[in-house]
Amino acid sequence: MDxxxxxxxxxxxxxxxxxxxxxxxxxxxxxxxxWLARRHRASAxxxxxxxxxxxxxxxxxxxxxxxAVPALVVLTVDLDQPAAWILLLLYVLCxxxxxxxxxxxxxxxxxxxQTFVYPLLxxxxx
Amino acid sequence: xxxxxxxxxxxxxxxxxGLFLGQIVFGLIMGLQYVVGDFxxxxxxxxxxxxxxxxxxxxxxxxxFMGAAYYLIPEESERExxxxxxxxxxxxIFLVAGAATILxxxxxxxxxxxxxxxxxxxxxxxxxxxxQPLPTKIGIVVVALAMLYNLSMTVLRGRKTTINLVMxxxxxxxxxxxxxxxxxxxxxxxxxxxxxxxVHLWVEGVWELIMGAMLAFVLIKVTGVDREVIEKWxxxxxxxxxxxxxxxxxxxxxxxxAPEYWQWWGSVFSAxxxxxxxMMTVFAFNMVNRRRREHPNKAAVLWALGTGVMAxxxxxxxxxxxxxxxVNFYTHGSQITAAHGHMAFYGAYAMVVMTMIxxxxxxxxxxxxxxxxAQVVEMWSFWLMTVAMVFITLFLTAAGILQIWLQRxxxxxxxxxxxxxxxALFYWMREVAGLVFxxxxxxxxxxxxxxxxxxxxTA
Numbered sequence: 278m279d280x281x282x283x284x285x286x287x288x289x290x291x292x293x294x295x296x297x298x299x300x301x302x303x304x305x306x307x308x309x310x311x312w313l314a315r316r317h318r319a320s321a322x323x324x325x326x327x328x329x330x331x332x333x334x335x336x337x338x339x340x341x342x343x344x345a346v347p348a349l350v351v352l353t354v355d356l357d358q359p360a361a362w363i364l365l366l367l368y369v370l371c372x373x374x375x376x377x378x379x380x381x382x383x384x385x386x387x388x389x390x391q392t393f394v395y396p397l398l399x400x401x402x403x
Numbered sequence: 404x405x406x407x408x409x410x411x412x413x414x415x416x417x418x419x420x421g422l423f424l425g426q427i428v429f430g431l432i433m434g435l436q437y438v439v440g441d442f443x444x445x446x447x448x449x450x451x452x453x454x455x456x457x458x459x460x461x462x463x464x465x466x467x468f469m470g471a472a473y474y475l476i477p478e479e480s481e482r483e484x485x486x487x488x489x490x491x492x493x494x495x496i497f498l499v500a501g502a503a504t505i506l507x508x509x510x511x512x513x514x515x516x517x518x519x520x521x522x523x524x525x526x527x528x529x530x531x532x533x534x535q536p537l538p539t540k541i542g543i544v545v546v547a548l549a550m551l552y553n554l555s556m557t558v559l560r561g562r563k564t565t566i567n568l569v570m571x572x573x574x575x576x577x578x579x580x581x582x583x584x585x586x587x588x589x590x591x592x593x594x595x596x597x598x599x600x601x602v603h604l605w606v607e608g609v610w611e612l613i614m615g616a617m618l619a620f621v622l623i624k625v626t627g628v629d630r631e632v633i634e635k636w637x638x639x640x641x642x643x644x645x646x647x648x649x650x651x652x653x654x655x656x657x658x659x660x661a662p663e664y665w666q667w668w669g670s671v672f673s674a675x676x677x678x679x680x681x682m683m684t685v686f687a688f689n690m691v692n693r694r695r696r697e698h699p700n701k702a703a704v705l706w707a708l709g710t711g712v713m714a715x716x717x718x719x720x721x722x723x724x725x726x727x728x729x730v731n732f733y734t735h736g737s738q739i740t741a742a743h744g745h746m747a748f749y750g751a752y753a754m755v756v757m758t759m760i761x762x763x764x765x766x767x768x769x770x771x772x773x774x775x776x777a778q779v780v781e782m783w784s785f786w787l788m789t790v791a792m793v794f795i796t797l798f799l800t801a802a803g804i805l806q807i808w809l810q811r812x813x814x815x816x817x818x819x820x821x822x823x824x825x826x827a828l829f830y831w832m833r834e835v836a837g838l839v840f841x842x843x844x845x846x847x848x849x850x851x852x853x854x855x856x857x858x859x860x861t862a
Binding site for chain 2: 359362363366367370371374378
């Protein structure tokens, strides 16, 4: 008989894919995350549902924060001015680092078998 | 603690933590001098603060490595240390020499210090990280040789394991490569060429062996995973570290006047250098996931996992960022280098020493782990220091990107100081992150004084 599967597996995978999307393979990791979310959308395990929902929602919002907002800045400011670069770099670095740190926190909670709601960005239902 | 003589590690660790605090204080002084140029001038000029900051780093890490070796090697060799008295004598010699050197930097003009300490007999001073006066350098050699004699005799007469052999080879390498600090040719190209044999072959060579051995030792203890599994990982990691790190020295030879082929050799091999660090991350997480027991010292497990991640990010990713010759052509000697240096030293070496301290200190104080409340404070200190270091690195990276663009890429490049003025905001933010780091260090020190119910030591 197979050993019962660890209930944390999908939660850990979801949070790890969220981090890989931010750090190593943007886009590709998000597609894998969507596939994982689709495959386990009807999971009876609240831990799986929670972390999948958080990872997908926050990845989408992170995409907006990291692509749309900088694009808007690039289109509206004069990039020949050092101050424009200071603003852009500061925004991208702080925003990206905060998203990564929240992801690390999410991953730690998943490894510990606990649910997690991303502050401000996360979904309150799952 | 299995052997009484392992207790000699304790003063080494206490000294390491004290010097670590000093390093951070001088880092903050320097950080402020970046934006308030005359802060504490002329009492502590920038060049002196920088020298004290970097030298304290080296000295406290050496104290940490020595303390770790004095704890680890008797346990791995299954016998008492050959001579605990010699180890303690060397501790005091090293501490007095280190303190005298730092006081010399602070109280005496560097040129006078060089004159008074016999630099005219054998000129070794004045080079970054190797600023120590001749007597201090000789003292380091004496302390290292005495330590190696002590540890080698312990291993020779005891059990030989992969961990104690790798540790010992790392320490021998550390001592041997330091001898190049005495070679100071008049030709500047040759001087730089061999200077890297100390600096690079330490941090991207033999220190990785020491780090791997320390991490493996702690992981065996806290996870209960089979020694055979951990030792196989260690073999592969150190092989990769040496394969990539030795020829990877070439990434320092791009612009110093060495032959052009180093741009290829340096680029290719140093591009592979993140591999051993990535393996260390996988190694640490894999071992903790496969753990056979729940060790009561959660803080030590956290430090071990953090070491893997931060070493990979700081040494691996941030190193790779600017290691290829065509990239380094623009980034060389900019704040990108400072960003890499900060996270790499913290992630790889400061954290592995704190992993070892976190695991061994409770045992040397007669308990398996500190009380829950002490561990909570220690884990807070871990997160404060680590998050602060991430932000220090990011702000320095941002400063570096802007510095390179303004100073080296823009159609009308700015002068160095004009570019520095433009990036001042990032320096202020780095200073704030540095203050958070200091709070982390103070909490870390405070965690040693928190009492509470702790589990008795079994080994």
